[in-house]
Amino acid sequence: MIDKNSPIPIYHQLEEYIKSQIECGALKVDEAIPSEREYAERYQISRMTVRQAINNLVNEGYLYRQKGRGTFVNKQKVEQKLQGLTSFTEDMLERGMKPSSKLLSFQIIPADIQVASRLKLKENTPVYEIQRVRLADDVPMALETTYLPANLVKGLTEEIINQSLYKYIEDTLLLTISEAAQQIEAASAKEIEVKHLEIEKGSPVLLILRTSYLQDGTPFEFVKSAYRADRYKFVHTMKRTSS
Numbered sequence: 001m002i003d004k005n006s007p008i009p010i011y012h013q014l015e016e017y018i019k020s021q022i023e024c025g026a027l028k029v030d031e032a033i034p035s036e037r038e039y040a041e042r043y044q045i046s047r048m049t050v051r052q053a054i055n056n057l058v059n060e061g062y063l064y065r066q067k068g069r070g071t072f073v074n075k076q077k078v079e080q081k082l083q084g085l086t087s088f089t090e091d092m093l094e095r096g097m098k099p100s101s102k103l104l105s106f107q108i109i110p111a112d113i114q115v116a117s118r119l120k121l122k123e124n125t126p127v128y129e130i131q132r133v134r135l136a137d138d139v140p141m142a143l144e145t146t147y148l149p150a151n152l153v154k155g156l157t158e159e160i161i162n163q164s165l166y167k168y169i170e171d172t173l174l175l176t177i178s179e180a181a182q183q184i185e186a187a188s189a190k191e192i193e194v195k196h197l198e199i200e201k202g203s204p205v206l207l208i209l210r211t212s213y214l215q216d217g218t219p220f221e222f223v224k225s226a227y228r229a230d231r232y233k234f235v236h237t238m239k240r241t242s243s
Contacts, residue, residue, distance in 0.1 A: 014053040061230030118222040176215040204229035
């Protein structure tokens with residue numbers, strides 16, 4: 001398993017081995033992994049090398065530590081493919097997880113410059129502002145703030161937004177959702193994200209800005225989200241284009 005003659009660093013080889021053990025189920029969620037000493041003796045490598053591999057896996061969210069007890073297997077990250085426009089509810093149901101939301105605020109406000117620009121509205125136009133924590137199997141996954149033109153997406157209630165907003169827009173309002181433009185960047189969690197996502201101060205989050213459009217090109221939704229980087233990952237398949 002460990003090839004000391006390989007150009008691949010030994011710590012990285014150990015990381016990949018532990019990952020494979022997690023992914024195939026040999027190491028199960030909340031199960032303790034072998035100690036640094038056990039790995040070092042088993043593969044005749046230094047404990048410093050083992051520690052580096054384990055630290056990296058903790059930082060990536062594969063493992064977590066409990067003081068005085070050891071290092072354990074974390075729940076696997078939810079994987080979202082960057083293709084196709086789906087709601088959070090649809091994403092979680094597709095993965096066999098139970099989606100839910102904790103509503104923090106729901107109000108109509110005048111659109112500020114950023115929101116008005118994204119939704120192609122005049123500044124101060126009424127928009128719904130919905131702030132909620134999105135959960136999967138009761139685990140906080142994202143802190144999300146959604147803006148929708150009040151004169152376009154009419155009749156919203158707390159009951160509707162606690163179900164599937166996209167389903168309401170398509171099935172009740174009979175609007176056809178077409179596409180979205182999205183940007184993603186990494187950041188350190190702010191105080192509000194630490195609180196609602198139940199993570200430590202300075203933890204990594206994925207910041208996402210998304211503007212969604214109807215079939216006629218009208219923007220109907222602007223969403224600002226902060227996803228837990230230890231529980232969520234995005235995957236994109238790319239094809240080589242001919243030169």
